[in-house]
Amino acid sequence: MSLLLFDVLLCGLLLALALASVLSRQLSHAVILYIAFGLLMALTWARLAAPDLALAEAAIGAGLTGALCFTALARQGKLAASPTLSWQQRCWPALFVLVTLFGLLLLVLQLPAKPGPLPALVMQQLAASGVSHPVTAVLLNFRSWDTLLELLVLLLALLGTLQVAPAPVYQSSWVLSRSWSQLLAPLIIVLAGYLLWAGAHQPGGAFQAGALLAAGAVVLKLNHQLNWLAWRNIWVRFFAIAGLTVFVAAVLTAWLLSGALAEPVWLRWPPELAKYIILLIEIFATLAIAITLTLLVVAEQPATPLSLARQEDDEAADG
């Protein structure tokens, strides 16, 4: 009964926060409400028995996305007055959302209640996957090709951002926040390490650990620590692509190892080595994700040749 009350309260709060975030007049208010929405969303995932999603939502949805929005707002400088929308302009999107919402609700009610055949299949093959947590097994063994491409999506988001990143804004940091961020750092490293290790047999894993590390690094970076953490540093670039590099190297090694078979199978880990390969990939993926997410939030125009030519062009155009 009390849990039912909790659920109802959670749903009501989620809806209220979402509406408030969309309708709020100031962008900074909208972002704060959105962060609160993300935290409650994480709770909701936990209530829906999806702790992996809850962790990811808390770290990325509530944490890093909020930080991303705030840094974007900070760089806007003086905001141009947002145009006021007329009554009709507001009405059409609302109508669209309502119609889609009811359509989807109608469809969701039609879905069969029993789970599909895949969860059973996953549990059946779990022993051969090298890890005992089904989510990690799906991500890094059964459907590892998706994960490889997802890592690439993250890297691409960074590459795209670096193309258009504005010049950095220098702001002084607050002494107290600087010392606090330094105190926080070791704690975050330990927590991220735990999350990474836990991923093998319980909720956790590279994405969550990476996001947590990134959150710590962003706090430090915003307090003017970690000055070496920039795209122009070749080692940073090296570790930003390390997750993918190790992944590809592991795939190729495993592929060559299985070459004795008649038809070598792409992306197949040898069962006895699977555990170590997955751990290796996870470690480097965590580092890569952490660095990529950090650079995304504090994106500064790199001084590498990546954008030098364009910068000159822009200056020429301005001058």
Place this chain on the structure above:
Amino acid sequence: MMILLLVLPLAAALLMLLWPRIAPLLALFSAAVCSFLALQLLLQVSEQGTRYWLLAGWPSGLAIAWQADTLSCLLILLTAVLQLLVGFYAFATRARDKLSQGFWPLSSLLQLSLTALWLSRDLFNLYVCLELLALVAVALVSLSGRKAIKPALNYLLLSLFGSLCYLLGVVLLYGAYGRLDIAGLVSQWQPNLLTNSALLLMSLGLMLKAALWPLHGWLPAAHAAAPAPVSALLSALVVKGPLFILCLLWLQLASTEQAQAMAPLFAGAGLAALLFGGWSALRTPFAKNLVAYSTVAQLGYATLALGLMLKFDQPLIFAALWLFVLAHALAKAACFLAIGEMSGTLGGKRLTTLKGASQTMPLAMFAFAVAGGSLIGLPPSGGFLAKWALLQGLWLQEQQLFWPLALVLATLLSAAYVFRVVVLAFDRADPVAPDFSPQVLPQWLALLPALAVWAMALFSEPLLLLLRLEAL
């Protein structure tokens, strides 16, 4: 061997990020090797038949399914070859255009994501490929600097909306059947409210991403804002990815009744794209926008062919669909490179700067005219081949007068906008003087795909045969 088609571009892109200095060489090398491998794969598949893979060797349903049929192999080959050509163009013009170093890793990643997309037969993996494709495309558009930020952002937001719609459809199908591989879904498919809405949602998202009429609004701005080599890649390849998935959905997944019900909508959208796209291309004052609107119009042929294929289920029409795609990819690459070369040298974005170009830059103008011939469908170009296959397919169905007539009208429109440029270029009385002496090599590179599209006529027999077999 086939794995190298994916690993090489990825490894090359990663190395380029570490050492930007050697990026062009790496990109050209990987594209060249990939073209060779893709040709080998195509020959192998056309001899030994379609190849199937279950990634990592897990049982079907659990693993991601791949399939390399002749169509996929043709598209992989097209991707690699165009990549190589555009890479050469970018390399040849690097001193003049100062294309940002970011171009090289992004173009390699574009090749990777398209190759992965042509191979995949798993709805969720296709979604990941789509995401990858959209992000690469947006990053490539934003290479132009500040003026491209707005079109790039519009493109990104619309593309994300499209992805979301597609993902919703995938979720509904997964909820209903509990699996994601297309072969598995086909065996359990039932036409009902759930699958109807899933198909419609996915089609909405894909049509937005493929810029099919009436969801094409973002395309002209985005493609016109990008640097010339990027526009060539975007128009020739990127919009074809979602189109491919759309065909997979409607030709393989959908039941006959669903396909029949959807056919008039696709055919109508295709016809509207041909008419409105052609009309806009006739009206626009900017050279690159003309070519971009022509992409909208030419995609109309593909949509129309898809609609007619759903209606009549005629293998010739299926072959026509993909011949249109191949011919358009080659012709459009030539058009964008030629126009980019001309507006770069003559110094202006407006069509009027092309005045007298047949005298000042005859090679580039020739490339545009030759490619335009294929866009119109003059025999014996690739465009003619496709149109002929479509008409032949329609004639096999009796009592079809409306569609051939509509095709004639569309052809006249495309002839009108191509001649609009050609007439201006032959106005030699007072030609626009070039800002500097025109470079010869880039103009030849623009001419190459235009010649290739006419050379398609030489391979018309095997091409038609291969593509017709694929439809069965």
